[in-house]
Amino acid sequence: LGNRETAFLFSISSAGLTHAVARACANGHLKRCSCDDSYDSHVTDGSWRWDGYVDCSAYSFKPVNKLYKDLGRANFNPLSRAYRIPKSNYWEWKLCGDNVHYAAKFVRRFLKSRSTSRDIRAEVDKHNSDLGIRVVKSNVKVTCKCHGVSGSCTTKTCWRKMAPFYEIGRKIKRAYDKAVKVGSINNSNGRARLIRLRRSRLRHRKLSGGSSITSSLTRHTLPPVSPTPDSRLNLVANTYRTTTPRATLNPREELKGEIPRNKELVYLEKSPTYCRKSRYSKGTKGRVCKDERSCDKVCCGRGYTTHVRLVRRSCQCEVKWCCAVHCNTCSERKKIHTCK
Structure with missing residues (x-):
């Protein structure tokens, strides 16, 4: 089914996978990635700068001769997943941040490798999956903590931290509540391009007898979409219709159609009722x-x-x-x- 619930399922699943991979990188559970050590200029105030690298995959310290020379003291602990470098009269720290950049690239490659279709259903699934990834990336905040005597900020620790997943879920739920229905038109390369659908406007015209009739704008139906036998991430297995879904688009609205925004969930067809027992739901009786x-x-x-x-x-x-x-x-x- 290409309804609202399927859109939410793809989005929340890609967000969950991105969140899990980013956290696993920071915790050292994956061999191909480690912490997020990229520089973020808007965090510093001139007296702080980001420097160095911490390999969280082994919780090990990358040897730097200058660092050992500057910090030749007993209180240096390489297992703290942070180290400091003197700059003027300040100390700076780098902690192990959530590697959302690697996680987003990994999830997009994973999803792309599992679907080669270029029809409207594939574009809808891709759009909704990308929304989940973007929600995770847009909710990464830099968290800093000061250390010092009597509340002074002699030492500053900063790291990137993702929002808790329940906050991610709330944002995607709000997108689900405002999901928009889409159709498609084909580009010159044959790839489906999503277009927002609007309700057709009814035209009234007078007859000779003074009465009026209402005629709707002519509609045409896009070619049927053939769903793939398996869904990406196996999220909606055994939920495709036996008949291929179709998307209707008004020809006059086709020129006025807007491309759905990146922050909008999109769907193809109206959701079935889940209150009564059907092929799509067990109903809610006895629940x-x-x-x-x-x-x-x-x-x-x-x-x-x-x-x-x-x-x-x-x-x-x-x-x-x-x-x-x-x-x-x-x-x-x-x-x-x-x-x-």
Whole structure:
């Protein structure tokens, strides 16, 4: 399906992969990348400068003769993932930042290698995946921490840090709420170009008898799109329609159509109803919901039943030396809400 939910799925998945790869690089879990050691000029104020390199893949210090000469003291610790170089009367530090640049390149290469199609569905998926990557990159902030006596900033530590993933998810959810429907026109090279669709305007014309009729602008249908048998990242496996989706575009609006912005999620077709059981959804009948507010939405206005259930769980756990954990079993009454 090329609906809003599929658009959100592609976007949040590419964002999650980018976030995970960037964090893994900084933590030294990948061999092909390490920290983000690139210079960021807007962070410094003239008395600080970024310098040096820390290889977080092994938490090791890159030997520099001048550095050892300047820091020939006992308190130098190469395992701190940071080191300092004297400049005038200041100290500067470089910590291990999240390598978002490498992660973004890696994810884009990965997605590109899994899809060679040039149809409208491929362009929609690419657009939504790129949005997820851009959200992660645009929410990287430089975090600095001062060290010194009595609150002075004798030593300054700076590193790049990604926003928590729940913040990334919120931004993509807002894009989902404002997603736009698109069609396509073919470029000279045969590649589909996405165009925002607008509702067709109805024209009124008078008849000789004084009555009026309403005629809609003529529509034409684009060629069918053949979905690939497997989706990129296997995110929406077994969710394609057996019939090929089509996108309709008004010929007069084709010239007025706008290219969707990079910060907009795009989709091809209207979402099916998830309230009733169908080939796309199991429906929400019998589904457990959290509280009254969520139940009103999840249950699609049909109402819900509430019953009390006795739940058993482990509690009062203690670690016994050596190597054993002993827990008691506690019982509690819990309200369970179920959709009608």
